[in-house]
Amino acid sequence: MIELFLILNIIAAIIALESKNLLSSIISLGGVGFGLAIIMLFLGAPDVAIVQILVEVVLLIILIRSTIDRDHTRIKCHKEFFSLVTGGAFLGVMLIFVILALQDLPQFGTAMAFGPDRIIPSLEYLSGSLSETGAPNVVTSVLLDYRGYDTLGEATVLFAAIIGALAILRKTKAEKKSKDEK
Amino acid sequence: MISLPVTYSLCLVLFFIGLYGIVTKKNAVKIIISIIIMENSVNLFLLLVGYRKDGIAPIMTEGMSVEKFVSGAVDPLTQAMVLTSIVIGLSVVALMVAIAIRIYERFNTFDVSEIKDLKG
Amino acid sequence: MKNNKGMTEIVKTITSLVEPAILLYGIHITLYGHLTPGGGFAGGMILAFLFILLFIAYGKDEAFKKLKFPQEHIFDSIGIIGLLFLLSMIFFAGGHYALELINKVYSGRAYHLFSAGPMMLENIAIAVKVGASVFMVFAVLSVFGKEKKND
Numbered sequence: 422m423i424e425l426f427l428i429l430n431i432i433a434a435i436i437a438l439e440s441k442n443l444l445s446s447i448i449s450l451g452g453v454g455f456g457l458a459i460i461m462l463f464l465g466a467p468d469v470a471i472v473q474i475l476v477e478v479v480l481l482i483i484l485i486r487s488t489i490d491r492d493h494t495r496i497k498c499h500k501e502f503f504s505l506v507t508g509g510a511f512l513g514v515m516l517i518f519v520i521l522a523l524q525d526l527p528q529f530g531t532a533m534a535f536g537p538d539r540i541i542p543s544l545e546y547l548s549g550s551l552s553e554t555g556a557p558n559v560v561t562s563v564l565l566d567y568r569g570y571d572t573l574g575e576a577t578v579l580f581a582a583i584i585g586a587l588a589i590l591r592k593t594k595a596e597k598k599s600k601d602e603k
Numbered sequence: 604m605i606s607l608p609v610t611y612s613l614c615l616v617l618f619f620i621g622l623y624g625i626v627t628k629k630n631a632v633k634i635i636i637s638i639i640i641m642e643n644s645v646n647l648f649l650l651l652v653g654y655r656k657d658g659i660a661p662i663m664t665e666g667m668s669v670e671k672f673v674s675g676a677v678d679p680l681t682q683a684m685v686l687t688s689i690v691i692g693l694s695v696v697a698l699m700v701a702i703a704i705r706i707y708e709r710f711n712t713f714d715v716s717e718i719k720d721l722k723g
Numbered sequence: 724m725k726n727n728k729g730m731t732e733i734v735k736t737i738t739s740l741v742e743p744a745i746l747l748y749g750i751h752i753t754l755y756g757h758l759t760p761g762g763g764f765a766g767g768m769i770l771a772f773l774f775i776l777l778f779i780a781y782g783k784d785e786a787f788k789k790l791k792f793p794q795e796h797i798f799d800s801i802g803i804i805g806l807l808f809l810l811s812m813i814f815f816a817g818g819h820y821a822l823e824l825i826n827k828v829y830s831g832r833a834y835h836l837f838s839a840g841p842m843m844l845e846n847i848a849i850a851v852k853v854g855a856s857v858f859m860v861f862a863v864l865s866v867f868g869k870e871k872k873n874d
Contacts, residue, residue: 427613434617434640438624443632450636457643464650465660465677467760469685471752473646475768476693479857480639482775486865487700488632488713508626512619519615520607529610530656543653543680547661547673556757556842557663557834559679564686564762565845575687576803576849579856582694586701586863662760665834690764690853697860704864 423463430456447484451477468560610651617644631703631713635696642692646685653678730780738780745773753850757842758834763849770850771857778861802852809845 433452440446454477461470546563556562564572621644624637658677703713710718753766836843 424609424613427610427617431613431617431620434620437636437640438620438628438633443630446633446636450639453640453643457647460647461650464654465658466650466682466685467660467662468762468765469646469650469682469689471760471765472686472689472768475765475772476689478772479693479768479860480696482779482861483697483700483864484632484635487704488707504627508623511626512623515619515622523607523611523615526608526611526652529608529651530654543678544673546679547676548669550679551663551669554842558757558759558762559661559663559676560682560686561757561762561842561846563679563683565757565842568683569845571687572845572849573803573806575691576806576852578691579694579853580803582698583856583859583863585698586860589698589701589705590863660760686764693857693860697864700864 423460426456426460426463430460443488444485447481450484451481454480468558611648614644614648614651617647629714629716631706631715634715635699635703638699639692639696642688646688646692649681649685649688653681730782734780738776742773742776745769745776749773749850749854753846754836754843756846758836763846764853766846767850767853767855768857770854771861774858775861802848802850802855805848806845806852809841809848 430453433449433456437446437449437453440449454473458470458473458477461467461473546559546567550559550562551557554562554566556566618641621637621639621641624640625634628634628637655675655677657675659672659675661676661679661682663672706715706718707713712718749766749769749772751766752761752769753763756762756766
């Protein structure tokens with residue numbers, strides 16, 4: 422079942438990259454994100470699936486409202502030979518390393534953190550969550566109790582990114598002057 | 604003999620599609636889309652690594668014994684990390700879209716190969 | 724979209740009907756984050772969608788009248804300062820001490836709403852912060868970007 426939805430995701434990703442129309446490529450990107458949310462539900466991660474759906478909706482709204490209706494939506498397509506060759510070489514070299522790395526992964530379904538000879542923080546979280554923090558939802562207790570400062574840093578990154586976007590999009594003095602002259 | 608696990612391989616195919624888009628596409632919006640696809644595949648890979656066959660979600664319900672829960676639930680740590688990573692990805696995309704809008708206002712195009720004037 | 728009048732009458736009516744449900748759903752997801760799937764991130768984003776829906780359905784001018792607009796950075800700062808305060812309080816007082824203190828005040832048990840110590844307060848702080856941030860992302864990228872084009 423997971424493989425089926427992954428193949429769907431791959432098809433949607435190819436359409437998103439190869440389509441000539443920017444609007445249809447953004448909608449296909451939505452297909453990738455929502456398919457991913459369904460896979461997350463199959464993998465037993467409802468918390469992450471909820472957040473993934475919401476983030477995908479925000480991304481679609483942002484991309485459509487900020488990029489689509491300020492440009493001609495059809496894009497010119499000129500392919501350069503050299504960039505294709507570079508991309509092919511890049512992908513080939515990466516592929517070799519990926520195949521080497523895939524040999525070392527454990528089989529799918531036998532989770533890494535539960536192996537016999539590894540250090541296992543996850544088992545501690547699972548068994549101690551209810552008695553130590555009082556929360557039955559282990560993901561929330563990891564986020565807010567065991568690793569609370571991680572969440573604080575993440576909130577700070579969100580804050581900093583928005584300040585950065587505001588600083589990039591503000592009007593400079595030269596722009597105001599040129600607008601007045603017009 | 605080389606043996607490839609199917610699920611991991613499909614996830615990495617998704618990653619490679621994103622990488623291909625970043626290397627070859629010229630449109631700024633397409634590059635942003637490729638970066639989002641790569642982010643999605645990396646998040647999915649972390650979740651796949653933490654999965655356990657026939658695992659249940661790491662949320663206890665009333666009347667469930669702790670031993671049964673520990674032996675049956677999937678890894679909560681990777682889920683928490685992925686939750687953080689998704690929200691950070693949103694903010695990064697917001698920053699990239701802001702830069703793309705600025706490029707469009709200045710050069711009147713989204714095509715990164717037509718931007719030749721880099722002087723102040 | 725050249726006019727800032729918003730969408731048709733049908734969309735506006737449906738929006739005004741759906742609004743309270745979205746508000747309640749966001750608050751529920753936030754408050755029950757330590758018992759069921761959800762939590763501060765998801766609840767805050769749903770609350771941000773409420774305002775995004777208002778903006779898209781009613782148009783910029785109406786929404787500016789309804790909301791006192793540039794207040795999000797205040798909510799943003801309140802959220803992150805609240806999170807910082809809660810976490811540093813736990814750090815200085817020791818995690819289990821703070822847990823027991825708040826558990827005594829709540830007199831809560833497991834699987835009840837008022838349990839799990841400071842976790843619900845942290846969820847509320849994160850929801851305020853993330854909701855304000857996501858709405859600010861939307862506002863900065865689509866509303867302010869549009870103003871320049873229309874001038």
